[in-house]
Amino acid sequence: MTVPRVGEVNARARPIAPARRWWRARPSDAMIRVASVLVVLGIWELFGPLLNPIILRPPSQIVRAFADLIANGELGVAMVQSMRVFGAGLAIALAAGITLGIVSGRSRVIYNVLDPWISALYSVPSVALVPLIAVAFQYSGDAPRVATVVLFAIFPILINTQQGVRNVDPGLLEVARAFNTSERRLWGDVIVPAAMPFILAGIRLAIGRALIGMIIAEFLVGLAGLGYLIIVYQNTFRIDKMFVPVIVVAAFGIALMGLVQFVESRVAPWTRREQ
Amino acid sequence: MNRIVVEGATKRFGSGALTVFDGLELAIHDSETLCILGPSGCGKTTLLRCMHGLAHLDGGRIVIDDLEVRAPRRNVAMVFQHFGLMPWKRVSENVAYGVELAGLERQTIDQRVLRYTEMVGLTGFERSYPYQLSGGMQQRAGLARALALEPDILLMDEPFGSLDAQTREILQDELLRILQTPGVRGGGAPSTVVFITHSIEEAIALGDRIVVLTARPARVRDTILVDIPRPRTVASVVAHPRFVELRDHCWRLLRERLVA
Numbered sequence: 001m002t003v004p005r006v007g008e009v010n011a012r013a014r015p016i017a018p019a020r021r022w023w024r025a026r027p028s029d030a031m032i033r034v035a036s037v038l039v040v041l042g043i044w045e046l047f048g049p050l051l052n053p054i055i056l057r058p059p060s061q062i063v064r065a066f067a068d069l070i071a072n073g074e075l076g077v078a079m080v081q082s083m084r085v086f087g088a089g090l091a092i093a094l095a096a097g098i099t100l101g102i103v104s105g106r107s108r109v110i111y112n113v114l115d116p117w118i119s120a121l122y123s124v125p126s127v128a129l130v131p132l133i134a135v136a137f138q139y140s141g142d143a144p145r146v147a148t149v150v151l152f153a154i155f156p157i158l159i160n161t162q163q164g165v166r167n168v169d170p171g172l173l174e175v176a177r178a179f180n181t182s183e184r185r186l187w188g189d190v191i192v193p194a195a196m197p198f199i200l201a202g203i204r205l206a207i208g209r210a211l212i213g214m215i216i217a218e219f220l221v222g223l224a225g226l227g228y229l230i231i232v233y234q235n236t237f238r239i240d241k242m243f244v245p246v247i248v249v250a251a252f253g254i255a256l257m258g259l260v261q262f263v264e265s266r267v268a269p270w271t272r273r274e275q
Numbered sequence: 276m277n278r279i280v281v282e283g284a285t286k287r288f289g290s291g292a293l294t295v296f297d298g299l300e301l302a303i304h305d306s307e308t309l310c311i312l313g314p315s316g317c318g319k320t321t322l323l324r325c326m327h328g329l330a331h332l333d334g335g336r337i338v339i340d341d342l343e344v345r346a347p348r349r350n351v352a353m354v355f356q357h358f359g360l361m362p363w364k365r366v367s368e369n370v371a372y373g374v375e376l377a378g379l380e381r382q383t384i385d386q387r388v389l390r391y392t393e394m395v396g397l398t399g400f401e402r403s404y405p406y407q408l409s410g411g412m413q414q415r416a417g418l419a420r421a422l423a424l425e426p427d428i429l430l431m432d433e434p435f436g437s438l439d440a441q442t443r444e445i446l447q448d449e450l451l452r453i454l455q456t457p458g459v460r461g462g463g464a465p466s467t468v469v470f471i472t473h474s475i476e477e478a479i480a481l482g483d484r485i486v487v488l489t490a491r492p493a494r495v496r497d498t499i500l501v502d503i504p505r506p507r508t509v510a511s512v513v514a515h516p517r518f519v520e521l522r523d524h525c526w527r528l529l530r531e532r533l534v535a
Contacts, residue, residue: 171355172359172361174324174355175359177347178327178347178353178355179376179420179424180346180348180376180377181376182376189361189364190361193363196363268363269404270362270363270404270405
């Protein structure tokens with residue numbers, strides 16, 4: 001221990017918690033994020049219309065457009081049309097993708113039957129196939145749009161499920177055999193739980209791609225839904241109204257991702273071991 | 276009386292290019308703990324897997340209770356080096372796994388889980404997931420899962436090989452205590468233990484007899500009787516005058532083969 005010399009300030013003599021000036025306080029991450037959004041929206045509101053009054057409509061006007069589109073029912077109709085297509089397409093993609101993923105993950109023969117097709121279709125940009133789908137379904141009803149959503153969403157879920165099933169720890173398969181498992185119990189006890197984190201990650205990717213597929217199908221194929229609203233207001237230069245379906249799709253995507261992440265944390269708590 | 280008999284067992288890998296063991300002969304008596312000691316990669320684990328019907332021989336046969344081994348049996352349980360716990364099952368569910376597959380009644384399963392979780396010292400951790408436990412505690416759960424079957428024969432594949440030195444010694448003592456508990460050994464379960472290890476000290480501490488295997492292709496180099504009385508603890512074994520002699524003997528047998 002050193003003895004403080006005369007004239008030296010003793011550290012202990014200082015106040016324990018020096019009063020902080022408010023500008024020295026460390027802002028939290030959330031505060032910075034909120035501030036960032038507010039500042040950009042404020043600049044947009046004040047200066048946007050000065051730069052380009054047609055394209056840069058101020059946020060307050062977009063909020064008003066939101067209210068208008070809700071009031072006249074346009075937004076509601078478009079949302080129902082979009083959600084119907086999105087829901088049906090995603091459901092078909094998940095059911096088919098998980099089923100095909102599981103059987104091709106467990107059977108070498110089925111894997112070899114499917115793999116060339118999956119590889120070929122997955123390496124073509126899905127957008128390039130949308131006109132073909134439109135013609136094949138004769139532009140009629142929801143069918144071509146549902147098919148587009150399926151095309152966009154099926155590959156991530158199929159491939160993830162397949163990898164999950166193929167990557168089951170062989171040590172655990174041996175444990176199951178050592179305790180005389182039946183094939184049925186093997187699925188419930190080992191294969192499905194082991195593949196579950198992969199499947200859920202696949203669902204998360206599939207949701208993102210299904211939303212893209214839905215909007216593209218509404219651009220290119222059908223005269224319905226939120227994507228169609230975007231095109232209509234683009235053509236009529238109602239940029240404030242054009243933002244409304246964009247914001248709705250974004251909010252919907254974020255909400256679904258949050259839901260899947262919540263389910264992931266509930267269903268597979270062992271995958272969060274680093275936390 | 277012989278419980279497990281290995282007759283001329285031959286196993287090859289890679290379409291015959293690699294001979295793991297060739298004409299191996301071994302007999303494991305009733306109510307003994309037999310430690311199989313051998314250098315790394317000599318096929319000890321493969322031999323144990325064949326004893327449980329998880330791998331098949333290319334020649335010879337293994338007989339348990341006068342029946343040739345073809346598939347895992349209900350009265351034989353296995354403990355794995357990698358613990359082999361299901362990450363998605365809680366400790367109690369992992370312990371229950373074997374007895375559930377054996378198709379016992381719910382009430383019996385619950386009693387067994389309670390009893391063997393307590394026996395291995397995991398009471399209070401029933402609802403934990405494996406990733407929340409240390410390696411030593413995970414292997415306690417692996418042991419409880421095997422014991423819960425109340426098997427006649429316990430096959431242990433380097434169960435403490437991946438644990439640190441202190442934890443390993445604690446678990447060796449626990450295993451000695453469990454196997455020496457009246458009503459466990461001889462009183463139903465598990466009377467015969469086959470324990471694979473590459474640690475000489477572990478083999479002496481746990482075994483009634485030690486079979487020393489040579490490097491690949493594995494042959495029985497020698498069989499050693501561990502004449503240290505039970506009940507034992509690791510400390511009492513190490514302190515016994517015979518310990519150093521037995522260790523030197525085993526060490527010479529292992530080394531002469533490595534040098535040759």
